[in-house]
Amino acid sequence: MGFTGHSAPDDLRRLVTEFDLAGVILFARNIVEPAQVAELNKEVAALAREWPFWISVDQEGGRVARLKAPFTVWPPMATIGRSGDEALADRFARALAAELLAVGFNLDYTPVLDVHTNPANPVIGDRAFASDANEVARFGAAIIRGLQDSGVAACGKHFPGHGDTSVDSHEGLPIVEHDMRRLEAIELVPFRRAVTEQVAAIMTAHVMVPAADRSHVASFSSAIVTTLLKQTLGYQGVVISDDLGMKAVAATTPLPEATVSALRAGCDVVLLCNSTMDEQWQAIEAIIRAAERGELTETRLDDARARQRAVKERFSTPQTKATTKTTIDVVGQAAHRAIAEEMAAWR
Numbered sequence: 001m002g003f004t005g006h007s008a009p010d011d012l013r014r015l016v017t018e019f020d021l022a023g024v025i026l027f028a029r030n031i032v033e034p035a036q037v038a039e040l041n042k043e044v045a046a047l048a049r050e051w052p053f054w055i056s057v058d059q060e061g062g063r064v065a066r067l068k069a070p071f072t073v074w075p076p077m078a079t080i081g082r083s084g085d086e087a088l089a090d091r092f093a094r095a096l097a098a099e100l101l102a103v104g105f106n107l108d109y110t111p112v113l114d115v116h117t118n119p120a121n122p123v124i125g126d127r128a129f130a131s132d133a134n135e136v137a138r139f140g141a142a143i144i145r146g147l148q149d150s151g152v153a154a155c156g157k158h159f160p161g162h163g164d165t166s167v168d169s170h171e172g173l174p175i176v177e178h179d180m181r182r183l184e185a186i187e188l189v190p191f192r193r194a195v196t197e198q199v200a201a202i203m204t205a206h207v208m209v210p211a212a213d214r215s216h217v218a219s220f221s222s223a224i225v226t227t228l229l230k231q232t233l234g235y236q237g238v239v240i241s242d243d244l245g246m247k248a249v250a251a252t253t254p255l256p257e258a259t260v261s262a263l264r265a266g267c268d269v270v271l272l273c274n275s276t277m278d279e280q281w282q283a284i285e286a287i288i289r290a291a292e293r294g295e296l297t298e299t300r301l302d303d304a305r306a307r308q309r310a311v312k313e314r315f316s317t318p319q320t321k322a323t324t325k326t327t328i329d330v331v332g333q334a335a336h337r338a339i340a341e342e343m344a345a346w347r
Helices: 011-018 033-047 077-083 086-102 133-149 179-186 189-196 222-232 254-264 279-294 298-316 333-345
Strands: 023-026 054-057 059-061 153-159 201-204 237-243 267-271
Touching: 011 279, 033 054, 054 059, 054 222, 059 086, 077 086, 077 333, 086 333, 133 153, 133 189, 153 189, 153 222, 153 237, 153 298, 189 201, 189 298, 201 222, 222 237, 222 254, 237 298, 254 279, 254 333
Parallel strands: 023 054, 153 201, 201 237, 237 267
Antiparallel strands: none
């Protein structure tokens, strides 16, 4: 769930009292400065019931960064791709993880695994590492390892690929007009690598991919989420929908219906970022009704629960390969700024 305010609102507390949520996602509207973010995340984490909360954020670098200065201001990921330096990607990821952990985040919706093959793409652009699928896979893997070795769950996005589109899914419905041979050779390459790296989560794209499913948006497609991602690629982690309030799906599908459709297709978590608390209640109630009438089967719900439990247990007591300082004084420290400057040289 997303919410408004710089502290946990009463509506969120009531929602958590009634239902055991997966977690929350923070945006710029929730953030003032590091100490406030740390206090907010501590407050929200204390609301968790049976399982720990995901305290999540979109902190990629470049234009998608909710945490601004005095947090380290990271350049876009295209700079890492241009550098060709996998060690730089690793140092960036570990520095990013240190700052996230210092203020209480445990899930970051990064890296972008889209292959930037369309210069007219209005939403991916320099968020992608490269236009070469193998390079995207290489640097995506480095970011995943750096974050997850440090104790932050990574989320690769946007499956099965948003790189060759000319429509922003926040505003409309993009169509990926490629056959399966092309998808296997380009779009799916970074996701296959992410699966082998045991990435904690993969986010679906609100795109139409007729070669895989002519009738359903990817986030609502069992052929794409369950058959392709979970079965063919063998993904064992958590599948998260992109925000169900985005116009690519919201323009035609009411939020309660979209929530059920995403879960039925194989998503294990849905993102409700900008909806009101009333709308979020309605979405949860729709899940309950769908389960009661068998539209969401016990097998599907058990799968979602099992995946969440496994990944949350993995990151509730992370085993890091290196000691990571997580006190708030790591935020924006000189060593991190130096890494950002090294990246920025490749703009």
